[in-house]
Amino acid sequence: MKSRGSVAIIGGSMAGLFAAISLRSLNFDVNIFERSAGDLTNGGAGIATHSELYDALETAGVELRAEMGIQSNGRIMFDNEGKIMHRVVMKQIMTSWGLIYRFLRKQIPKENYHSEHCLKNLSFSGKSVTAVFANGDNVTTDWLIGADGARSQVRRIVAPTITPIYAGYLGWRGLIDENLIPKEVVDQLSLQMAFGMAPGGHWLGYLVAGPDDALNEGNRWYNWGWYRTADEDSLQAHLTDSNGEFHHNGIPAHLIRKEIISVMREEAKKFLAPQIEKIIESTATPFLQPMYDFSSKQLVFERAILVGDAAFTARPHVGMGVSKAAFDASSLAQALSKNNPASLKEWESSRLKFGRAAVQWGRDLGSYLGPKATDPVSKQKAEYYMRPETLLSVTASSEPQKYLRMEA
Ligand SMILES: Cc1cc2nc3c(=O)[nH]c(=O)nc-3n(C[C@H](O)[C@H](O)[C@H](O)COP(=O)(O)OP(=O)(O)OC[C@H]3O[C@@H](n4cnc5c(N)ncnc54)[C@H](O)[C@@H]3O)c2cc1C
Numbered sequence: 205m206k207s208r209g210s211v212a213i214i215g216g217s218m219a220g221l222f223a224a225i226s227l228r229s230l231n232f233d234v235n236i237f238e239r240s241a242g243d244l245t246n247g248g249a250g251i252a253t254h255s256e257l258y259d260a261l262e263t264a265g266v267e268l269r270a271e272m273g274i275q276s277n278g279r280i281m282f283d284n285e286g287k288i289m290h291r292v293v294m295k296q297i298m299t300s301w302g303l304i305y306r307f308l309r310k311q312i313p314k315e316n317y318h319s320e321h322c323l324k325n326l327s328f329s330g331k332s333v334t335a336v337f338a339n340g341d342n343v344t345t346d347w348l349i350g351a352d353g354a355r356s357q358v359r360r361i362v363a364p365t366i367t368p369i370y371a372g373y374l375g376w377r378g379l380i381d382e383n384l385i386p387k388e389v390v391d392q393l394s395l396q397m398a399f400g401m402a403p404g405g406h407w408l409g410y411l412v413a414g415p416d417d418a419l420n421e422g423n424r425w426y427n428w429g430w431y432r433t434a435d436e437d438s439l440q441a442h443l444t445d446s447n448g449e450f451h452h453n454g455i456p457a458h459l460i461r462k463e464i465i466s467v468m469r470e471e472a473k474k475f476l477a478p479q480i481e482k483i484i485e486s487t488a489t490p491f492l493q494p495m496y497d498f499s500s501k502q503l504v505f506e507r508a509i510l511v512g513d514a515a516f517t518a519r520p521h522v523g524m525g526v527s528k529a530a531f532d533a534s535s536l537a538q539a540l541s542k543n544n545p546a547s548l549k550e551w552e553s554s555r556l557k558f559g560r561a562a563v564q565w566g567r568d569l570g571s572y573l574g575p576k577a578t579d580p581v582s583k584q585k586a587e588y589y590m591r592p593e594t595l596l597s598v599t600a601s602s603e604p605q606k607y608l609r610m611e612a
Pocket of ligand 1: 353511
């Protein structure tokens with residue numbers, strides 16, 4: 205069958221790979237350009253699954269394994285003495301970012317995946333677009349897809365006014381071999397997502413597949429995150445290394461100052477359950493992620509199109525980034541294959557609605573974090589979302605359709 209046209213995809217992570225797989229299946233000539241060298245490492249670490257994610261994987265033709273991750277039977281919240289203060293039943297598989305990434309990556313031929321290609325610029329001419337890379341290469345193509353994440357260079361060029369907004373809090377993260385945690389703690393936490401509440405933000409953690417996607421006891425990893433309110437000064441302090449350099453796009457784990465990590469460990473001792481404190485203590489190299497979100501107003505810019513986190517980044521509480529990226533990509537491939545502007549317009553309108561709903565859901569879940577609400581409505585919302593019963597049921601729910609409020 206004759207090719208339907210050429211597509212250059214900027215970014216070879218989740219959205220880029222899903223787009224490439226869907227477009228290849230519809231007979232487009234696809235090339236991915238990724239700025240990193242080699243394979244990507246565990247970007248999001250733990251991923252809570254739901255039927256939308258399985259649908260997305262199946263639509264992309266990914267062969268589902270019988271076991272996609274670790275079974276979790278529900279959520280529990282510990283008080284600061286280590287007693288369970290709340291429980292919610294929610295059966296869910298906790299998979300890992302790496303496991304899904306490797307599934308997808310295998311399906312793209314080596315010759316169509318170009319590592320070490322960092323996009324610098326774009327130019328448009330009639331029905332084509334030319335991408336220029338930092339290494340001097342360039343490519344001219346029928347369509348260009350910006351799948352280059354929250355700090356997208358494609359978006360910077362086509363929609364420079366849309367930038368990520370700091371949410372007023374950051375996330376401490378850890379991903380460690382389960383054998384580093386005392387066995388009695390792993391046993392107590394192994395079949396559920398665990399939560400703890402501290403002033404300024406909640407902690408959560410769960411077991412995920414280990415290296416080489418191992419799921420058996422003794423070979424898994426434990427993935428955790430602790431959200432902490434941090435104003436601009438505190439953010440600046442967290443992201444500044446011992447040489448005084450400020451890493452505004454995120455600080456590499458090995459450069460986080462020891463005293464910043466010590467304060468976090470001291471606060472864990474003070475506010476969190478002893479089981480949780482042991483997990484934090486066992487994490488030699490915790491890392492930091494400032495929380496941002498934003499919404500795009502437009503996704504199609506002549507021949508360049510935004511998908512995944514480049515289009516909308518929702519806060520991670522929703523646990524939907526991967527399935528959103530997958531549906532952006534597979535529905536875009538369908539729209540492009542129809543080869544008429546109306547289909548592309550319809551695609552853009554439906555993905556704008558979905559993206560806005562995901563961002564709003566993340567803001568609702570994070571409404572008690574960050575700067576204190578002052579007006580009565582926001583205060584009431586914050587109080588509602590910090591209740592254990594809400595937090596445990598709504599965070600990365602196995603039924604996201606219940607919480608996504610789509611505009612008509
Ligand atoms: C703490 C945390 C927890 C999360 N938990 C979940 C969860 O449970 N479930 C879930 O579904 N999602 C979760 N997510 C979100 C999920 O990881 C992202 O939504 C998803 O990875 C988005 O994929 P993407 O391909 O759009 O962007 P990214 O994964 O950010 O990929 C962008 C790619 O583009 C490349 N790139 C960037 N600039 C350029 C350039 N100029 N030229 C070439 N290449 C470039 C980058 O190197 C990168 O490989 C979580 C995220 C965080 C931060």
